[in-house]
């Protein structure tokens with residue numbers, strides 16, 4: 001297993017090459033998501049026998065790769081997603097970035113990618129965002145989306161862990177998720193396709209999970225739904241996630257979220273929501289929740305609220321759930337009081353509007 005770097009890391013020097021063609025900044029009121037990229041990116045290479053080397057910040061641009069590069073064929077790739085926020089004072093801050101780098105290393109283990117030095121990644125991110133700080137938007141609800149990823153790039157078609165990798169971080173100013181107010185989404189309960197199953201890759205952030213999910217997403221959209229509710233891959237019975245978010249329900253006063261059983265992605269927003277609810281004295285049950293139980297609760301008028309959690313939307317209330325012929329409307333298709341309070345508190349902490357009692361904020365610059 002020479003692909004796993006078990007060595008002790010020394011902090012490597014990050015070499016910086018600035019662009020001599022800075023791009024024009026975009027209109028902050030029309031950013032959308034994931035279309036616009038900043039002037040610079042972070043790169044680092046891995047070579048078997050040498051480990052991770054040459055951390056550097058360079059002008060944003062194409063990465064030349066050989067067509068035989070292994071990530072193109074066998075999807076040995078992992079990624080992360082997080083944000084930087086500009087406060088009213090003009091400062092830039094991150095929300096729990098250490099958790100993202102920790103999770104990246106967890107994904108490394110599952111996909112046999114050599115682990116990375118989390119301190120170096122944090123320092124690289126801080127330097128990259130500082131260099132591109134003028135790209136962090138300040139219009140209400142806007143942020144800088146951060147996408148770290150690792151791709152395998154050994155030039156060989158044999159199926160085995162690669163001997164070469166690229167770690168890269170790109171930055172994308174992104175618009176307010178709820179520019180027109182928080183509208184609950186319509187969700188389609190997926191009974192044909194499976195996203196992930198225990199022992200597979202569902203608990204790790206890797207592109208293959210997304211490739212597996214596209215067809216269901218497309219069919220749901222055709223029927224007028226915005227996302228699918230995934231059921232477990234073995235019994236097709238237990239609720240797992242909604243789209244690419246974790247999911248919570250308030251049933252008869254109890255707040256329930258599926259337990260992390262190996263096929264669910266351990267969301268950092270999920271974890272923060274649980275901590276927040278507990279800090280408010282509410283109990284959160286992490287347990288198995290069958291679609292049958294959910295339908296029964298809905299029929300009995302006991303499904304009070306439902307919402308998804310993830311970095312992009314923070315909280316995404318579910319207004320309607322369709323399973324087979326049964327359609328359930330939740331909280332009259334309006335955001336519920338708990339969803340609203342969670343959204344307000346999390347976004348207030350992220351944008352620095354209220355003090356952060358949890359130590360979730362890391363200042364950048």
Ligand SMILES: *Cc1c(COP(=O)(O)O)cnc(C)c1O
Nearest residue numbers: 244245246265267268269310311
């Ligand atoms: C990233 C992701 C989430 C949410 O994780 P956060 O850390 O809260 O952004 C949930 N489910 C899937 C499948 C994901 O990829």
